[in-house]
Amino acid sequence: MTESLDRLFSNIEADKLPTMPHVLLVLLDAAHTEIISFDHLSEVITKDAVLTNRIITAASAAYFAGQGKELNFERTLVLLGLDTIKTISITASVQQFFSRFDTKNTQQLKCFWRDSLTCALSAKAIARLTGFVFSDEAYIAGLMHNVGELIFAQNFPEEYGEICEKAESLEEILSMETESFGANRFEAGAWLISGWEIETFISDAVIYQNEPLEQVQDAHHLVKIIYLANCLCRFNGDIDDAALTVAQRLFDLDSELILDMVKAVRQEVSKSASSMGIQIIDQHTGDERKSEIDEQDEEKQIELAGRVRTIALMDGVRQTLARTSGEAAVLKATQKGLKILFSVSNSCFFLIDPAANKLSGKPVNESDHRVGEIQIPADSSNSVLTRCLIEKRPVSTFDESESILPSVIDRQVIKLIGNDGILCLPLIVDKCDIGVLVIGYDVDASQRFEQQRLLLAMFSNEVAYRILNEQRLVREESEKCEDLRKYYHSRAKEVVHEANNPLSIIKNYVHILGSKLEDDDQVQADLTIIKEELNRAGNILLRLPGIADNQTTEAGADLVNVNCLISDLLKVFRSSLFATRSVEATSDFDEEMEAIVCNRNALKQIISNLLKNAAEAATDTGRVTVSTQALVNHNGKQYVEIVVADNGPGIPAEIQEKLFTQVETTKGREHSGLGLSIVKNLVDGLSGAISCRSNLKTGTRFEILIPRILE
Numbered sequence: 078m079t080e081s082l083d084r085l086f087s088n089i090e091a092d093k094l095p096t097m098p099h100v101l102l103v104l105l106d107a108a109h110t111e112i113i114s115f116d117h118l119s120e121v122i123t124k125d126a127v128l129t130n131r132i133i134t135a136a137s138a139a140y141f142a143g144q145g146k147e148l149n150f151e152r153t154l155v156l157l158g159l160d161t162i163k164t165i166s167i168t169a170s171v172q173q174f175f176s177r178f179d180t181k182n183t184q185q186l187k188c189f190w191r192d193s194l195t196c197a198l199s200a201k202a203i204a205r206l207t208g209f210v211f212s213d214e215a216y217i218a219g220l221m222h223n224v225g226e227l228i229f230a231q232n233f234p235e236e237y238g239e240i241c242e243k244a245e246s247l248e249e250i251l252s253m254e255t256e257s258f259g260a261n262r263f264e265a266g267a268w269l270i271s272g273w274e275i276e277t278f279i280s281d282a283v284i285y286q287n288e289p290l291e292q293v294q295d296a297h298h299l300v301k302i303i304y305l306a307n308c309l310c311r312f313n314g315d316i317d318d319a320a321l322t323v324a325q326r327l328f329d330l331d332s333e334l335i336l337d338m339v340k341a342v343r344q345e346v347s348k349s350a351s352s353m354g355i356q357i358i359d360q361h362t363g364d365e366r367k368s369e370i371d372e373q374d375e376e377k378q379i380e381l382a383g384r385v386r387t388i389a390l391m392d393g394v395r396q397t398l399a400r401t402s403g404e405a406a407v408l409k410a411t412q413k414g415l416k417i418l419f420s421v422s423n424s425c426f427f428l429i430d431p432a433a434n435k436l437s438g439k440p441v442n443e444s445d446h447r448v449g450e451i452q453i454p455a456d457s458s459n460s461v462l463t464r465c466l467i468e469k470r471p472v473s474t475f476d477e478s479e480s481i482l483p484s485v486i487d488r489q490v491i492k493l494i495g496n497d498g499i500l501c502l503p504l505i506v507d508k509c510d511i512g513v514l515v516i517g518y519d520v521d522a523s524q525r526f527e528q529q530r531l532l533l534a535m536f537s538n539e540v541a542y543r544i545l546n547e548q549r550l551v552r553e554e555s556e557k558c559e560d561l562r563k564y565y566h567s568r569a570k571e572v573v574h575e576a577n578n579p580l581s582i583i584k585n586y587v588h589i590l591g592s593k594l595e596d597d598d599q600v601q602a603d604l605t606i607i608k609e610e611l612n613r614a615g616n617i618l619l620r621l622p623g624i625a626d627n628q629t630t631e632a633g634a635d636l637v638n639v640n641c642l643i644s645d646l647l648k649v650f651r652s653s654l655f656a657t658r659s660v661e662a663t664s665d666f667d668e669e670m671e672a673i674v675c676n677r678n679a680l681k682q683i684i685s686n687l688l689k690n691a692a693e694a695a696t697d698t699g700r701v702t703v704s705t706q707a708l709v710n711h712n713g714k715q716y717v718e719i720v721v722a723d724n725g726p727g728i729p730a731e732i733q734e735k736l737f738t739q740v741e742t743t744k745g746r747e748h749s750g751l752g753l754s755i756v757k758n759l760v761d762g763l764s765g766a767i768s769c770r771s772n773l774k775t776g777t778r779f780e781i782l783i784p785r786i787l788e
Contacts, residue, residue, distance in 0.1 A: 086268055092134075094127045094224075097170050097186050099353045100376040105164045105384055106531075108159070124349055126193045126220045127227070131165050132157065133217075135274050135680065148420050159507075164658050167388050170381060182230075183374045187357045189227055189348060192310050198220045198342045200306040202694060206338070207328050209298050218299060219306045222286060225262030226268060229254060251287065263287060290323060301327045327551045342605040355658060387532045389558065390418060395539055404547045408441045411514070419529060421516050423494045427462055428504075428512035428544070429455060436462055439655055447493055451486065451578050455510075459484045462513045465501035471533070474498040482745045490515060500526060502533060511541045511548075519646035541555060557746065579596050581681065582649070585612055588689075589653035636676040640666040643684055643703055651690050660695045665704035673717060674786040679759045686756050687721040694725035694777065709782060716765070716782035720742050724776040728769070736769055 104121050110314075122128045136153045154162060168415035200219030204212045229237040236257050244250040251261040260268075267284035282303035285293060292306050305327055308320040316339055323328040351615045352359065353538065354377065355369045393413045401410045407428055425448045427436040438448035457463045461483060465472040474483045474491065483491070491499055496517030504511035514537050518526060526533065540658050587607055594600045647662050655662050691701045708720035737757035760767045764784050771777040 083592065086265075087647055089265075092131070092228050093172055094231055095173055095182075095186060096125055096127045097183065097190055098173060098381040099355045100128070100190070101166065101170045101173055102377065102384065105170060107165050108163045108254055115151060115154050119154055119308060122154070123197075123220065123454060124194055124353075124714065125190065125215070126224050128165070128169065128225065129217060129220055130269065131169065132162070133166060133275070135161060146283075146402070154198050170388065171385055172384075173381065183378075184358055184398055185230070187222070188617055191350065191357055193220050193221060194346050194349060195310040195342055196220070196303075196306045199309045199338070199343055200302050202338050202342060203302045203305055203328070203330075206330065206334070207298070207302070208263045208561060209302060211299070214279060215299060215302050218282045218303050221265065221270060221279065222303055222307055223262060225265030225267075225283075228265045228269065229258065229262060233258065250777070261287075264612060282411055294327065300662045309335070309342075316453065319580050326642060371482045381660045384531070387535065390532070391535050391539065394536065398539060398543045401543070402547075404439075404544060404551070405441070407540070407543045407547055408433040408439060410440060410775050414536065414540075415516065418532065419516075419526070420638075421518065423496055423517035424513060425490070425515045425517075427451070427453070429466075429517065436466070437730060439512075445493070450494075451490065453486055461487050461499070462490070462501050462515065464686065465513055466503050466505075466510055467507060469503050470501060471502050471530070473500045473523070473526075475500075483746070489780070500533075502537040504544065506538070506545045508547060511544050514540060576614075576618055580611055580615055584608065585609070585649055585685065586653065589657075592654060593657055601652060636672045636673060637675045637677050637680060638670075639675075639680070639705055639783075640668075640670050641717065642681060643705070643719070646681065646684050646688060647703065652691065654692045655701070658692050658695055658699060659697065660699040660701055662701045662703070665702065667705045667707040670705055670707040670717065671787055673783065676763060679763060680783070683720070683756050683759050683781065684721070686753070690753070691721060691723035691725070691777070695723055696725060698724075708785060711766070711782055715785040717781065717785050720778060721781075722776065722778040727773045727775075727777055728771040733771060735767070737767070 100121070104118075107117050107121050108446060116147075122132055132153060136157055148411045166425055197216045197219035201216040203209075204215035209215055211522065237254075240250060240253045244253055251263075254261040258265075263284050267280040270280040270283060273279075278297045278299045281297065282300045285296065286304050286307045288304075290304075293301055296304075297537070303655065305320070305323050307321045318335060321332045321335060322718040324335045325332070332388050334394045349355075354373070356373065358370055360369050362370070366405045386742075394417075397414065398407060398410050400405050408455075412424055415424050425445055426439040426441070427448075428439050429435075430437045433452070436453045436455055440449040453463055455463060455466065458467060461474055474487065487499070492498070494517035497519045500516045500518060500642050502514040502516065516526075531579060587604055591604045594604075637641065643664065647664060651662055654660075659780050681724075688701065688703075692699070695701065698725065702720075703724045704720045704722075706720075709716045709718045737753050757767060760781060760783075766782040769777065770780070
């Protein structure tokens with residue numbers, strides 16, 4: 078960049094380029110509706126070069142990194158977020174309100190808008206015809222092709238005005254621009270685009286669009302597209318032969334095809350202008366019609382001024398709501414805002430209860446406590462409150478166009494609110510239904526509310542956002558508390574589990590010690606006390622919050638390696654009870670056995686009782702065998718099998734008949750006869766099954782089936 082260009086661009090305020098009030102009004106409406114569509118926002122913004130420049134500049138290179146070569150505008154909007162887009166639209170509106178562009182300049186601004194959109198649509202159509210895959214880049218390059226003109230008109234209004242009056246052709250304008258400013262409009266536009274810091278040929282396409290045709294024939298595809306698009310939008314009547322020649326030499330496009338394309342583009346531009354209320358004066362417009370258009374443009378300026386005032390009022394309300402904390406505080410602040418902005422004395426709120434799918438009244442003060450008694454099914458179309466939410470629009474009981482009269486519940490709300498009627502405003506954020514804001518008013522205030530409809534919509538949108546934000550905070554806090562509760566509960570379970578392991582081992586050794594000293598009554602009494610204290614310690618652990626209940630409701634919460642559990646128990650018994658009775662213990666484990674979900678302590682108790690019984694029943698050459706089977710199909714269900722067998726004398730027939738009930742044992746007074754009864758109850762608790770085979774020749778064999786539940 079030369080020194081003269083440095084000086085030129087250092088004096089340019091590129092961020093204050095004007096936008097037509099017509100476009101800004103449509104954008105403000107699109108950005109402040111109950112349900113905001115990024116598709117619609119993109120459609121509005123990309124029809125205007127200045128707004129497009131603001132959005133891409135705000136996004137900067139960081140948002141385009143990793144997206145590949147194509148500039149995807151709709152994705153850019155999503156990445157920026159709705160709040161940023163609203164801020165940009167509001168800033169542009171405020172700047173336009175204080176801009177030098179008054180109604181005298183509006184016609185020039187409208188012509189710039191039409192030519193920019195025409196070039197953009199032409200560029201996109203040419204890109205598709207010629208196979209240029211980055212059609213969004215072509216469109217934006219066309220939209221920005223002449224933005225330098227607007228830069229000069231805004232920053233150097235007097236000098237630029239003289240140039241337009243004196244120059245008779247584009248070549249003269251470009252020459253005089255260079256002489257006056259040190260650069261022409263295309264160089265200024267390329268400078269603006271270079272500030273986007275995006276790797277693209279858009280700036281090249283802008284700066285080279287007035288080169289001789291021979292100079293661009295071998296240029297990049299995008300440069301040639303904008304060159305032709307510029308030729309196609311640079312005329313007032315029918316397309317000239319020079320533009321058709323460019324189309325033929327650059328892309329070998331047929332004249333008829335180009336003429337059809339130009340016709341379609343013009344129709345689309347006219348449609349867009351009509352949708353925004355843009356009427357452009359041309360050489361065929363009569364004086365009377367010119368005056369009408371000027372008046373309409375003046376009305377648009379006045380309407381924009383009203384929107385700016387509304388935005389200023391809303392900013393104060395927004396700050397008040399932002400300083401509140403908690404849903405109740407937001408509702409109170411909302412009622413104060415209604416009184417300040419709209420002189421509304423009576424209002425109430427009905428918020429969605431997702432669990433019950435109802436609109437529930439939310440009292441704010443003691444005076445409206447009866448509102449809290451009202452609940453309305455959210456999917457009912459009988460009430461104006463629910464209809465307002467379902468149809469996502471304000472609904473008034475004074476609206477004569479409403480085909481349904483106020484229902485009984487509506488009349489009850491009107492009576493509670495203390496006015497002749499109500500206006501219901503939907504509270505919706507990002508397609509999320511929050512509830513309904515109900516405003517009480519009398520018939521003589523209808524016209525005033527109609528005039529304030531936009532401000533009411535903006536107000537209700539802001540309220541909905543704040544309520545949703547508070548609800549999210551409550552949910553997040555609740556989730557944090559629940560996560561913390563689960564964490565501490567999990568830790569408590571781990572502590573109990575870890576403490577129970579040594580307690581169980583101690584109990585086993587106390588039992589073994591009792592067996593060794595069974596003839597010493599004093600020792601047995603002392604051991605009884607130790608057992609009681611061990612049980613008491615276990616009960617204290619169970620009193621931890623949630624642990625006792627968990628013993629029954631989540632009995633199968635442990636992942637148990639059955640083979641390892643039995644091996645550990647056999648080690649204990651081999652060094653204690655089996656050793657004192659000279660019992661040999663062997664095992665035959667199924668090595669394919671997977672860990673199962675089961676109550677570890679219950680299973681340990683079952684095996685311990687059976688091993689103890691087997692040891693006590695063994696003869697001098699006693700032998701106990703424990704085996705496992707990884708998969709047993711019983712009645713169509715999958716189980717794992719555990720077998721505890723001994724070579725003892727077997728169980729008498731009369732005992733087998735009542736094997737799993739409390740019996741008078743033959744082992745002596747120190748045995749309670751509850752062992753197998755407990756085993757049966759524990760197996761039942763695990764949804765398993767137990768069976769016994771016993772005779773004098775082979776001894777006794779207990780077979781246990783435990784549900785095969787894998788993690």
